[in-house]
Amino acid sequence: MKHLWRLPQVAVCSLALLCVLSHGMPFDAQADGQPNVLLFFVDDLRPELGCYGQHDIKSPNIDALALGGVLFERAYCQQAICAPSRASMMAGQYPDTLGIYDLWSPLRRTVPGVMSMPRYFHERGYETSSFGKVYHHHSDDREYWSKLPDVPGVIYANPQTLRSITRRHREARAKGLTKLALSSATKGPPCEAADVEDDAYRDGAVAQQAIDALRSCDSPFFMCVGFAKPHLPFSAPQHYWDLYRREDFHTPDRDVPKASPDIAFTNWGELRSYEGMPEEGPLSDAQTCELMHGYAACVSYADAQVGRVLAELDRLGLRDGTIVVLWGDHGYKLGEYGLWCKHTNLELDAHVPLIVSAPGYAKGERAQGLVEMIDVFPTLAALTNGSAPASCEGRSLEPMLKDPRTTIRPYARSQYPRGSTMGYSLRTDRWRYTEWVASPSKSIVARELYDHRDSQTPGRNLADEPGRQELVSTLSKHLDSRSRIAPRASRTGQ
Known part of the structure; x- marks a missing residue:
């Protein structure tokens, strides 16, 4: 090992x-x-x-x-x-x-x-x-x-950052922004040391x-x-x-x-x-x-x-x-x-x-x-x-x-929504296969297939490549996405 x-x-x-x-030393639960x-x-x-x-x-x-x-x-x-x-x-x-x-x-x-x-x-x-x-x-x-x-x-923790945020918050409130927009408009810098x-x-x-x-x-x-x-x-x-x-x-x-x-x-x-x-x-x-x-x-x-x-x-x-x-x-x-x-x-x-x-x-x-x-x-x-x-x-x-x-x-499963469309993803030893399924029609609107044998960031989606149909069909059966699609839309916005 x-x-x-x-x-x-x-x-x-x-x-x-x-x-x-x-x-x-091993732990003895009884003792x-x-x-x-x-x-x-x-x-x-x-x-x-x-x-x-x-x-x-x-x-x-x-x-x-x-x-x-x-x-x-x-x-x-x-x-x-x-x-x-x-x-x-x-x-x-x-x-x-x-x-x-x-x-x-x-x-x-x-x-x-x-x-x-x-x-x-x-x-x-x-x-x-x-x-x-x-x-x-x-x-x-x-x-x-x-x-x-x-x-x-x-x-x-930087006082200068805090003063800047306070100023932007005051300016945003003066514009009458909604609570969500106000939160976004008054965020500080992405980095601070x-x-x-x-x-x-x-x-x-x-x-x-x-x-x-x-x-x-x-x-x-x-x-x-x-x-x-x-x-x-x-x-x-x-x-x-x-x-x-x-x-x-x-x-x-x-x-x-x-x-x-x-x-x-x-x-x-x-x-x-x-x-x-x-x-x-x-x-x-x-x-x-x-x-x-x-x-x-x-x-x-x-x-x-x-x-x-x-x-x-x-x-x-x-x-x-x-x-x-x-x-x-x-x-x-x-x-x-x-x-x-x-x-x-x-x-x-x-x-x-x-x-x-x-x-x-x-x-x-x-x-x-x-x-x-x-x-x-x-x-x-x-x-x-x-x-x-x-x-x-x-x-x-x-x-x-x-x-x-x-x-x-x-294999391991993951998923992510885009509005009323859900992306279901399957990770095997080598492949990541994803289907995007629309609700309520349960139709597959897009597919992705990436080869992760050598890279976390492969450069091409292989789902429609010649010679991949049998692999896609097999992975699709394991994923079984259309039986899982939820009927309601998500509010993630991303």
């Missing part, structure tokens, strides 16, 4: 590395009671970290966590946007089952009686707590959280909330800690920007895949609404490299906060009795194809990082089998000596944690 490579030498202190490597669960949510995190082979990215604490568990190389979210992805993972159900495809549908308002992980662990007697951005709607599952404090901290300590920004303050809670929580606990970075704006303390040199970032190829349908792409999502971003057309090379630099700085900032929480877990002697999971809610585009943000079925948006460190299971291993985020719920149920609810549509990853060479899925 191939082990994780050695960690890169970095400037960020990684107490968690020493702690994780020093704890290797020590029910295992705790610590679940990290990281927004917009690409699977480009040191432990995933991206040695230019400085992520020593997440790398250390991977050395203490199993890294899943081929994990996929169910929809590449915050609210549906998080609701799907927490309920262990596909977006179609939940009926959640947009940012305006809280879990409990949409599916009031659904079984979720907070409810599941609450009803099993666990102390449940949520810090930072866990659900997209902060108050979701309020009745099942033992602790649900307000999200602390600020998005911007203030000379402050970690706790001055939101994620540092969230990490401190979690640390304080660890010092006082009762076992067993189910704790979710959500870090907003590297979500826009790319604001992080200056010392994380200083880990990278601007000249090391280069503009990626801006050409979209040939023969691909327009419906597959977006107009960048939220980036265009930030100060200084063009309303249409591409970014300059200088703007692109600044954003890439900011994204990398924010990854390292989020990584440091993961390390702080893990270090406290170790200091308290809780590591051997705690299952630790880290995942990204969806991927992200950083100028590839000339596109930004998420909101598509492309590989860059659906592919996410996933690491599971469970006492008594494999350590420092890599699993290459395809998995989905709905698999997390049944996995944690199994690892805590429970049974997954019948409502769960995922599959337990426990066999892969025992033997990372095991596979549990022949």
